[in-house]
Amino acid sequence: MAKSQYQSNPRVNQIFEDLEGYLAFCQDYGYKFDEAQLYDMRVFAYRQYTKAITGKWPKDQWQEDMRP
Numbered sequence: 001m002a003k004s005q006y007q008s009n010p011r012v013n014q015i016f017e018d019l020e021g022y023l024a025f026c027q028d029y030g031y032k033f034d035e036a037q038l039y040d041m042r043v044f045a046y047r048q049y050t051k052a053i054t055g056k057w058p059k060d061q062w063q064e065d066m067r068p
Contacts, residue, residue: 025049030061 019035026033029052031045040046048058 021053022046022049025052025058029058030065 015038019038022035022038023033025031026045026049029048031048033045037043037046041050052058
């Protein structure tokens with residue numbers, strides 16, 4: 001029998017890294033996390049995540065919810 005060899009795919013690794021980053025962003029800034037919304041520019045939370053990646057200030061939902 002031959003040994004089965006596993007070779008990691010860099011594209012798959014990048015997707016999982018992006019998911020982890022998106023999850024951390026959603027927890028830090030108070031957005032609802034849904035992994036189906038990754039790479040969907042129609043979703044407000046993902047647009048804010050891309051703003052955070054580029055170095056701009058995203059809207060913080062925790063602060064918005066604290067306002068009277």
